[in-house]
Amino acid sequence: MTDRNRRGTAVDQQQADLRHDEVQAGTQTGLDEPDVDVTDARQNSLWSDAWGELKRNPLFWIGSLLALGFVVMALFPSLFARGADPRDCSLANSQGKPSAEHWFGFDQQGCDYLANVVYGARNSLIIGLLAVAVVLVMGILVGAVAGFFGGGVDSLLSRITDIFYALPLVLGALVVLRSGTLGRGVVAVAIALAAFGWMTAMRLVRSQVIAVKSSDYVAAARAMGASNGRILVRHILPNAVAPVLVYTTITIGVLIAAEATLTYLGVGLQRPAISWGLQIDAGQNLLRVSPHLVLFPSLALTLTVMAFVMLGDALRDALDPRQRA
Amino acid sequence: MGRYVARRLLLTIPVLIGASFLIFALVYALPGDPIRALGGDRPLSPAVQAELREEFNLNDPFVIQYVKYLGDLVQGDFGTDFRGREVLDTIEQRLPVTVRLTVVAIAIEAVIGIIAGVLAGIRRNGFLDNLVLVSSTIIVSIPILVLAFVAQFVFGLQFGWFPIAGIGDGWYSYLLPGMVLAAGSLAYVARLTRTSVAENLRGDYVRTARAKGLPKRTVIVRHTLRNSLIPVVTFIGADIGTLMGGAIVTESVFNLPGLGRAVYDAIRAQEGAVVVGIVTLFVFFFIFFNLVVDVLYAVLDPRIRYD
Amino acid sequence: MRLSKRSAVLVATGLSGAMVLSACGGGDDDGGTGAAGGDGGSFSVYIGEPENPLVPGNTNETEGGQIVDSLFTRLVQYDVETNEAVFTGVAESIESEDQQTWTVNLKEGWTFHDGTPVTAQSFVDAWNYTAYSPNAQGNSYFFSNIAGYDQLQAPTDDAGNVTGEPAATEMSGLRVIDDRTFEVELTSPYAQWPTTTGYTAFAPLPEAFFEDPEGFGEQPIGNGPFQAEEALVPGQGITLTRYDDYAGETEGNADSVEYRIYTEQNTAYTDLQAGNVDIVDQLPPEVIASAEGEFGDRYLETAQGDITSLGFPTYDQRFADPNVRKAFSMAIDRQAISDAIFNGTRTPATSYISPVVDGFREDACQVCELNAEEANRLLDEAGFDRSQPVDLWFNAGAGHDAWMEAIGNQIRENLGVDYNLQGNLDFSEYLPLQDAQGMTGPFRSGWIMDYPVAENFLGPLYSTAAIPPAGSNVTFYSNPEFDQAIAEGNSAESNDAAIEAYQNAEDILLEDFPAAPLFYRLNQGAHSENVDNVIIDAFGRVRVADVQVVG
Numbered sequence A: 001m002t003d004r005n006r007r008g009t010a011v012d013q014q015q016a017d018l019r020h021d022e023v024q025a026g027t028q029t030g031l032d033e034p035d036v037d038v039t040d041a042r043q044n045s046l047w048s049d050a051w052g053e054l055k056r057n058p059l060f061w062i063g064s065l066l067a068l069g070f071v072v073m074a075l076f077p078s079l080f081a082r083g084a085d086p087r088d089c090s091l092a093n094s095q096g097k098p099s100a101e102h103w104f105g106f107d108q109q110g111c112d113y114l115a116n117v118v119y120g121a122r123n124s125l126i127i128g129l130l131a132v133a134v135v136l137v138m139g140i141l142v143g144a145v146a147g148f149f150g151g152g153v154d155s156l157l158s159r160i161t162d163i164f165y166a167l168p169l170v171l172g173a174l175v176v177l178r179s180g181t182l183g184r185g186v187v188a189v190a191i192a193l194a195a196f197g198w199m200t201a202m203r204l205v206r207s208q209v210i211a212v213k214s215s216d217y218v219a220a221a222r223a224m225g226a227s228n229g230r231i232l233v234r235h236i237l238p239n240a241v242a243p244v245l246v247y248t249t250i251t252i253g254v255l256i257a258a259e260a261t262l263t264y265l266g267v268g269l270q271r272p273a274i275s276w277g278l279q280i281d282a283g284q285n286l287l288r289v290s291p292h293l294v295l296f297p298s299l300a301l302t303l304t305v306m307a308f309v310m311l312g313d314a315l316r317d318a319l320d321p322r323q324r325a
Numbered sequence B: 001m002g003r004y005v006a007r008r009l010l011l012t013i014p015v016l017i018g019a020s021f022l023i024f025a026l027v028y029a030l031p032g033d034p035i036r037a038l039g040g041d042r043p044l045s046p047a048v049q050a051e052l053r054e055e056f057n058l059n060d061p062f063v064i065q066y067v068k069y070l071g072d073l074v075q076g077d078f079g080t081d082f083r084g085r086e087v088l089d090t091i092e093q094r095l096p097v098t099v100r101l102t103v104v105a106i107a108i109e110a111v112i113g114i115i116a117g118v119l120a121g122i123r124r125n126g127f128l129d130n131l132v133l134v135s136s137t138i139i140v141s142i143p144i145l146v147l148a149f150v151a152q153f154v155f156g157l158q159f160g161w162f163p164i165a166g167i168g169d170g171w172y173s174y175l176l177p178g179m180v181l182a183a184g185s186l187a188y189v190a191r192l193t194r195t196s197v198a199e200n201l202r203g204d205y206v207r208t209a210r211a212k213g214l215p216k217r218t219v220i221v222r223h224t225l226r227n228s229l230i231p232v233v234t235f236i237g238a239d240i241g242t243l244m245g246g247a248i249v250t251e252s253v254f255n256l257p258g259l260g261r262a263v264y265d266a267i268r269a270q271e272g273a274v275v276v277g278i279v280t281l282f283v284f285f286f287i288f289f290n291l292v293v294d295v296l297y298a299v300l301d302p303r304i305r306y307d
Numbered sequence C: 001m002r003l004s005k006r007s008a009v010l011v012a013t014g015l016s017g018a019m020v021l022s023a024c025g026g027g028d029d030d031g032g033t034g035a036a037g038g039d040g041g042s043f044s045v046y047i048g049e050p051e052n053p054l055v056p057g058n059t060n061e062t063e064g065g066q067i068v069d070s071l072f073t074r075l076v077q078y079d080v081e082t083n084e085a086v087f088t089g090v091a092e093s094i095e096s097e098d099q100q101t102w103t104v105n106l107k108e109g110w111t112f113h114d115g116t117p118v119t120a121q122s123f124v125d126a127w128n129y130t131a132y133s134p135n136a137q138g139n140s141y142f143f144s145n146i147a148g149y150d151q152l153q154a155p156t157d158d159a160g161n162v163t164g165e166p167a168a169t170e171m172s173g174l175r176v177i178d179d180r181t182f183e184v185e186l187t188s189p190y191a192q193w194p195t196t197t198g199y200t201a202f203a204p205l206p207e208a209f210f211e212d213p214e215g216f217g218e219q220p221i222g223n224g225p226f227q228a229e230e231a232l233v234p235g236q237g238i239t240l241t242r243y244d245d246y247a248g249e250t251e252g253n254a255d256s257v258e259y260r261i262y263t264e265q266n267t268a269y270t271d272l273q274a275g276n277v278d279i280v281d282q283l284p285p286e287v288i289a290s291a292e293g294e295f296g297d298r299y300l301e302t303a304q305g306d307i308t309s310l311g312f313p314t315y316d317q318r319f320a321d322p323n324v325r326k327a328f329s330m331a332i333d334r335q336a337i338s339d340a341i342f343n344g345t346r347t348p349a350t351s352y353i354s355p356v357v358d359g360f361r362e363d364a365c366q367v368c369e370l371n372a373e374e375a376n377r378l379l380d381e382a383g384f385d386r387s388q389p390v391d392l393w394f395n396a397g398a399g400h401d402a403w404m405e406a407i408g409n410q411i412r413e414n415l416g417v418d419y420n421l422q423g424n425l426d427f428s429e430y431l432p433l434q435d436a437q438g439m440t441g442p443f444r445s446g447w448i449m450d451y452p453v454a455e456n457f458l459g460p461l462y463s464t465a466a467i468p469p470a471g472s473n474v475t476f477y478s479n480p481e482f483d484q485a486i487a488e489g490n491s492a493e494s495n496d497a498a499i500e501a502y503q504n505a506e507d508i509l510l511e512d513f514p515a516a517p518l519f520y521r522l523n524q525g526a527h528s529e530n531v532d533n534v535i536i537d538a539f540g541r542v543r544v545a546d547v548q549v550v551g
Helices: A003-025 A042-053 A058-075 A113-149 A152-164 A169-177 A186-195 A199-213 A216-221 A228-264 A278-285 A292-319 B001-029 B034-039 B044-056 B060-072 B087-122 B125-141 B144-158 B171-199 B203-210 B216-245 B248-253 B259-269 B272-300 C064-069 C121-130 C207-211 C213-218 C266-273 C285-298 C322-330 C334-342 C370-380 C401-415 C425-434 C480-492 C495-512
Strands: C042-047 C091-096 C101-106 C174-178 C179-183 C226-228 C237-243 C256-261 C298-302 C306-311 C347-348 C390-393 C418-423 C443-448 C514-526
Touching: A042 A292, A058 A113, A058 A292, A058 C425, A113 A152, A113 A186, A113 A199, A113 A228, A113 A292, A152 A199, A152 B001, A152 B272, A169 A186, A169 A228, A169 B001, A169 B272, A186 A228, A186 C042, A186 C226, A199 A216, A199 A228, A216 A228, A216 C390, A228 A278, A228 A292, A228 B125, A228 B144, A228 B171, A278 B259, A292 B125, B001 B060, B001 B087, B001 B272, B034 B272, B034 C425, B060 B272, B087 B125, B087 B171, B087 B216, B087 B259, B087 B272, B125 C266, B144 B171, B144 C101, B144 C266, B144 C322, B171 B216, B171 B248, B203 B216, B203 B272, B216 B259, B216 B272, B248 B259, B259 B272, C042 C064, C042 C266, C064 C237, C121 C174, C207 C213, C266 C285, C285 C298, C285 C514, C298 C347, C322 C370, C322 C401, C322 C514, C334 C347, C334 C401, C347 C425, C370 C401, C390 C401, C401 C418, C418 C425, C480 C495
Parallel strands: C042 C256, C390 C418
Antiparallel strands: C091 C101, C101 C179, C174 C179, C226 C237, C237 C256, C298 C514, C306 C443, C306 C514, C347 C514
């Protein structure tokens, strides 16, 4: 195999990876090279164009409003609980139906369900946001290093990523949580989900970094004596974030929903913590007699996930000029 | 092309070994004493517990256990679970169930997803487009276990359209679980197709074709679809591997004796050999289908050439 | 014995994860034996996945136990009404002069499904095989009271490594006299021993077993009313056909029975509603309210031979005072929890002994009822520190969350003591921690009887000899007077004398109060219109031989 051939293969491989990642992340659809436009002016205009686009998109507004609503609910749950204490329970009220007094009825322990659903927002949102933050950090760190340094470092990191990629998310999280080294709290669930969910972000960043790296702009900066770190942080990363950002917005929703599945599999949060996953799991056993126990937390979960998916969609449309009519 | 495929196949070896090592390490790191758990509230006699630990190498340090496992593996011995069943037998018996479920799910996801996506993409922001957008967003957002139980209760019992559980009715048994399993990805395929079709419809070649006076239907079917399907195929290919490993909930609710359920039980029982065997198989399928997609890619798009 | 995966795994069914076995027929009382003679037909029964090969000596959970019981008939069987041992099995008689050396006489004409005769040797070989530790059979400990058992256990070092071979392969206490007679010598007198031989582990094995134990486990050859003509398919089930040369009285009515494996109880019930499966012997708690109306006289309820208790760590300073333990017991409203969490399918416990066995007293426990005032008085007297929350322990993933949380809520409400739930650990971690005195507060403790005798609810759980790792005395309670009372009962010459001694032992227990009795389980089952004469016994087993196909 000649040298030239090897490089050709590597580039093809990289392009193939990129296609997967972008398609999976839903950031791009075509075969075109990633949009790389590295001058500050053009970069600014990308973002301001995007904002102009966003403003006109009803999806963006609905999504933001919903997300904001749930964030406020997570921060100040007592505002929404109609004066009820989620832990004030009496078995006499067990599985009470919704009424004018108690809009969401009571759960099996006889606790006010509206208060419980409202207080559940906090844990669910923390899990989603924390997990996504870890995904971002891991993805950017590993992706940037692999893409920037290339060669052996890239090969090694990419193979490690492949290994994680191929392990099903739920299975991986299941094993990590059962190992108990992280405990079983909100942080543990978030980290377990992130540990097997950062790979797409890594590949997205890596591909973008590789594309930007070879641009004239970076070559110029390098010629001016800028250090590796400076080039990476100041010049390359800012250009690589757009697709990752879109990806993470959509992923928040997926991760929040995954908490419910983990709870069902017996490794999610633990009572008496309050979360939508716990409520759905407990209610699922009572689906036939008290469907409201599944309905309300599912509704809250669905609306939250929808909010972030809509935000992500709107962001994608705005950041991808080819989508504009 | 041949050289490219060979190279990719070679690359799977370190990934497979790495994945099996990672899983083995994770299972090894699980705390607790699986042999003590076998007895439940009434412990097995101490001598019996000692014999079982000996048999499954549980007293050895991690690296020794792994090396012993690999050594057996090279000789074609995948090990056994605690009840003495060969892991290979378990795989042989359960793989067909998982494969059928995946095939049905992928078929549903592809057919319905692409049709919905094309209809939505032809008229962006029309009624159908919004319908697809809203319904797919909702479906993506519902936790799969809620979807599974509700679907089983409503379509299986109330309406009686589908078998409720088990695999006694052949392929028909897989239809409802397949739909539940496909739901999330289906929404995704629909949106992907929609964007892709919409974008391609604006391409110059479509304008040219329309200018030549070709009917819209012909343009869409002959020209647009083929190009638009490329990203969709990529996604579906990658999704095969994901679905195979991600069907634990669906298999449990619909009582399908597949691999997902087996690996879940094995994790709970800390049967290392079973977990590693099955998960490594999942990893292999994942890598394999990604390779298939890349090859398909070249077939669909003449601009791509490997090597 | 323990309840298998159907509740111990995925679904939080509200069933306690480790209980199930014995009691009196509740719903279907029209005759224990059923009409004899084959009316033909076939039917299906729901079970969970068996955990072990279908070998009697290795089947220590309920799912495999259900199949093994149809395939094997042991020395004695249990009457479905009284739960007393009856000689409808292979034994003609089991007699002893001194309650220590027992002579077993076998009936004539019994054969295995491969045509070979059931002899004294079939029992002795099977029991020796099960007891011999290198065979790693789960039920080995059931033979530990037979003389010479220790010689069959491999020596181990402190770390639990096997360091050699056992000294013998046969127990000295088992002696074959002739083809139909053998002698069993116990290490100490045990008047209830004949009753214990009805347990799964005591089945005979044919010679074919010893040639290929592994293959046997997939498709066993037994001496029961049904035979396995094909192997078990994991995840799916097994179909058994009637054994026409069965020598016992309880021959099968149907031509065949299919045990169908479900991973979700809910799914099995939905399938029953749709008429796809004939018998579901455990209903998901949520459907119980509606099932009675829906199934009418096809709905069955049977009291089970089990008990759920709240064990106390007697080794923990905080719970060392019996009055503290009694106070916690009196803070719990058992009926309210049964109604709200279990849909009324738990009977509040009033004794350490289950109502299904002889020796149960309805009002034995005075502190098993809600009495918040008295509870607070006791707690004050004991100087209990209420500012510190108590930990409530239970094993994860077995559906104990809801009722333990309800208990915590009641403790907070009635005693003003806050609680933490410690329900993260699976059996593999929870049990070793329990064995190592690691419980920092009250914990869930479940027990299913192995055989229907009062002693089975006392000795294995509270005697000094049963302190871990040897046994299941997880409260680490130890009182020589209690041990003495049990020993007296074991060697008593009459049943009445034995019961009296066991009740004395229970009185000591009630005074020291190492655990608070909570519930006895009622089992709910239902069947389709396709079958009749369905009986679920106190062990939670469907008596499949009696079932008649009518559809």
